[in-house]
Amino acid sequence: MPTRFDEHLDPHAGCGTVTDDELAELQDEIARDVTTTLMFGTGRPEREARRVTKLARAEVYLRSLCCQLLSRPQAAGHLARLAEDPSDIDGAVHFGCLLHLAGESEGAMWWWQFAAGAGDATAAYCLYLHHLHHGELRDAEHWMRLALTADNEIDFTPPPYLRPPVDLHSGFLRRAVDLLKVENVAGAQFHHPDHRLAVQVEDLDGVCC
Known part of the structure; x- marks a missing residue:
């Protein structure tokens, strides 16, 4: 069972597995945020902060x-x-990460959706x-549920500080x-991976720091 999402978003929290009570708490928190936003707007200033x-x-x-995924030795493979x-599936996850760092978030989402649909946490x-990040809480809840029920776990070390990593490349x-x-598929751009990317990523000395 994947580790709890709040622990990834809170660098001071410890690691552990999610329980039914914790999952219910996460779902309730997102439901409250969605309901409050729909009914009352963004709410009080402290809530908005x-x-x-x-x-x-x-x-x-x-x-x-x-950055962590693409900086690992197995990324090129x-x-x-x-x-x-x-x-x-693993290639789709890594390719989505590469597209995201290159500023192609829509393309990244296509490959992540494909991998997530196959059960990748x-x-x-x-x-x-x-x-x-975009405040789309209902969609966030959907993918949270899927990640929590996936067979594999999320191998991610949260950064110690709330600052974006420096893109070296x-x-x-x-x-x-x-x-x-690139071709258009259902109105969206579909990027085709090729072997040059694998060679180029392998030659990089890290992607971010």
């Missing part, structure tokens, strides 16, 4: 997770397998953080993505 902090933290965590087999967690990743074949 907490909301902004939580949304900002979600984006920092998403970028940190993407995952991307290479995806170029051979577009149904490779990390992909669902990426989608949770993405929607939470953001321009390089952007140029690499610009060279990919």
Whole structure:
């Protein structure tokens, strides 16, 4: 069972597995936020301040997770397998992270949705953080539920401070993505992975710090 999402979003919390009571608490918290926003707007100033902090933290965590995955030695192998087999789940998660860091969030969501639909907790967690950052709480709750019921766990070390990681190669990743074949699928851009990405990522000395 994946670790509790609040623990990923709170650097001071410890690690553990989610219980039924904790899952119910998470669901109730999101339901309260959705109901309050729909009925009363953003609410009191202190509520809005907490909301902004939580949304900002979600984006920092998403970028940190993407950086961690792409900086690991196995990242190039995952991307290479995806170029051979577009149904490779680990490759889809890593390719989505690369697209996100290159500024192609819509493309990233396509690949994360594919991997999450196949039962990958990390992909669902990426989608949770993405929607939470944009204040889309109902969508965030959907992907949270999926991640909590996935068979695998989220291998992520939360950053110690609420600041975005420094992209060491953001321009390089952007140029690499610009060279990919792109087609429109249902009104959205679909980026095709290729072997060059695997070689280029393998040559990088880390993606972020």
